Amino acid sequence: MPFPVLLSVNDWHKKMSGSSSDNNIVELLKNIYEAKTIYTQFDKLTELLNFLENNKLEGAIYTELNTSILAVIGHIINEDDEVKIREKVTAREKIKKFDPYYMPWIRPEPGDLSNDLFALFQSVKQQSDADIKSTFATFFKKLKSSKNLLKLGGRNKSEDDFWAYRQESDIEEAHYNLEELEQFRVIPYQGKLLKLTNIENGENKRLTFEYASTKHLTLKAFDDFFKRSQDYPKRGIYTIHINGSMFVGPSLAPQRTSIFFNPKAILHPSFSDSYARIPLFMAGQIEIEQGEAGLLDSGSGHYLPDYEQTQLANLFFKVIGIISNRTKLTFFRLIDQERVFDADFNCTELEALIKDFCLINKIDPRIVTLDYLGTAAPSLYTHYKMQAQINNELVLWQKESFVFFSTLSVQTLKLNQEIEKFSKYGQYTNPEYTCDLLLNIQKAIDEWNRYHQQSKITSKRQSAVNNLEKRVQQQLIYYTTKLLLRNLSEEPMPEPQQKWVKQFLKGKMDIAKAAQEIAAFKNKEISFHKSWPNETPELAEGSISNRLTTVASGRPFFSANSIQKSNPIISAIFELIIKSEQASLKALKKINASLAKVLIESEKPTKQIFLG
Numbered sequence: 179m180p181f182p183v184l185l186s187v188n189d190w191h192k193k194m195s196g197s198s199s200d201n202n203i204v205e206l207l208k209n210i211y212e213a214k215t216i217y218t219q220f221d222k223l224t225e226l227l228n229f230l231e232n233n234k235l236e237g238a239i240y241t242e243l244n245t246s247i248l249a250v251i252g253h254i255i256n257e258d259d260e261v262k263i264r265e266k267v268t269a270r271e272k273i274k275k276f277d278p279y280y281m282p283w284i285r286p287e288p289g290d291l292s293n294d295l296f297a298l299f300q301s302v303k304q305q306s307d308a309d310i311k312s313t314f315a316t317f318f319k320k321l322k323s324s325k326n327l328l329k330l331g332g333r334n335k336s337e338d339d340f341w342a343y344r345q346e347s348d349i350e351e352a353h354y355n356l357e358e359l360e361q362f363r364v365i366p367y368q369g370k371l372l373k374l375t376n377i378e379n380g381e382n383k384r385l386t387f388e389y390a391s392t393k394h395l396t397l398k399a400f401d402d403f404f405k406r407s408q409d410y411p412k413r414g415i416y417t418i419h420i421n422g423s424m425f426v427g428p429s430l431a432p433q434r435t436s437i438f439f440n441p442k443a444i445l446h447p448s449f450s451d452s453y454a455r456i457p458l459f460m461a462g463q464i465e466i467e468q469g470e471a472g473l474l475d476s477g478s479g480h481y482l483p484d485y486e487q488t489q490l491a492n493l494f495f496k497v498i499g500i501i502s503n504r505t506k507l508t509f510f511r512l513i514d515q516e517r518v519f520d521a522d523f524n525c526t527e528l529e530a531l532i533k534d535f536c537l538i539n540k541i542d543p544r545i546v547t548l549d550y551l552g553t554a555a556p557s558l559y560t561h562y563k564m565q566a567q568i569n570n571e572l573v574l575w576q577k578e579s580f581v582f583f584s585t586l587s588v589q590t591l592k593l594n595q596e597i598e599k600f601s602k603y604g605q606y607t608n609p610e611y612t613c614d615l616l617l618n619i620q621k622a623i624d625e626w627n628r629y630h631q632q633s634k635i636t637s638k639r640q641s642a643v644n645n646l647e648k649r650v651q652q653q654l655i656y657y658t659t660k661l662l663l664r665n666l667s668e669e670p671m672p673e674p675q676q677k678w679v680k681q682f683l684k685g686k687m688d689i690a691k692a693a694q695e696i697a698a699f700k701n702k703e704i705s706f707h708k709s710w711p712n713e714t715p716e717l718a719e720g721s722i723s724n725r726l727t728t729v730a731s732g733r734p735f736f737s738a739n740s741i742q743k744s745n746p747i748i749s750a751i752f753e754l755i756i757k758s759e760q761a762s763l764k765a766l767k768k769i770n771a772s773l774a775k776v777l778i779e780s781e782k783p784t785k786q787i788f789l790g
Contacts, residue, residue, distance in 0.1 A: 183385070
């Protein structure tokens, strides 16, 4: 993606050639480029933004400058909405005198204490400055005492014990101050990790961003047990500070130092919070390519993060969007009901499910196949199958849609983006979010088809788009059905239907298995249509919606003595599931339209639907 660029001092002079150059703007630009930390630079960007807006400077040149400043600030705080950017800028302006290291981006939550500094300020903003400072001092004192923040030697060891066991105490370690740390800072933005950078020098200097990368880093470790050096190319170490700052840099074990070239060891404490002096939230190893974290673990020998601390960190990483379905994370083996760090294994969350299953049940992983899971662990089978479909969609789309010497249209680029987002962040366990991502793909498909129909430009990707659309519709049926049945699960229904609904919601079946189960019900002559004895088994188009309309019109769903009759909505859903098997794309879209309409109605207050 193109990054915003703040113009240089000389750029401004050139744009203002032939007219008087605004010296105030020149000085404000210089202040931005002279700033040594992100905190100062952010404040100087804000000063220039306020100057432009307070003086109501008009003209294309000023508008362009204003827009670029907002874009740069937005990238720093991971925000695109202009209104929210301004709100967060205001938050920094108000809070910085009480905490100079506060930045209006997402902060990690240690779990046992709140780390929401903005909410704290909102609760005391009417008080005097002295009282607010006192409140903030108490806040930070409590924060430092959090049991979930990292401690040298691990949560259950004292720092003195840790240093006592260190054999390389004579080797000096590198420590970076507030300004020196900035060279290692990375910034999360839209699921990628970026670095602030300057193009050119002097008064030609321009502020912009680039993707973070560890391709030039090597983690130079030393195995204390086997007494041997070990290198991990394209890997660095990272730390997360409690204010949300993230730093990525090289690592050099004390045993790998050199008097002439690398006299100081570089370890996780080198990148610790040396300015606010609050314990780290997380530390570990990381691999980044083009801004995307391929590996992000909690492998720190200094802080030894445990399972709970790692889970808190992973939650934070998900919130800021830098963990995806293909990111390799730390694996903790379950041993005697306790999660123990596995130093030799990093894996994706999906791979961890299978690894856990094999270890807990003492099964040879070589015999575990989808067919095996289908029999031995139906819920895991469905979870793995559905999540794998999500994870693999991008690769499948790229394979099917590849065309030699093809220029991608705007519509194709948009479609690629939506598929990538779905494949990276879609979650089987979060059907609402996954449905939204699928609908975004469908919208991009519709725009793609509309463009080619209106322009009458044929595309070699048409077949791939059709295949994609069918897969999207098939997955929408599953997740929409899950949401719908969840909404209806407490409604009266006979035991066979109730059992089926519970099994489906527990993940014991996918759509194919669900259709088989429904067919088995029919073979046992369980009626799905007792409420409508004259209706044919094959649903007429829109009949499920008609049923819902009938119920919502005021007639009760069940009479007092009809509790054992099949729930007509569930029955209709069953029929749609059966119809979805081997259905054409057109039929799948009609089925989804019916399910979506019922889902909307089912989310209304129950009385509106069932009691009239």
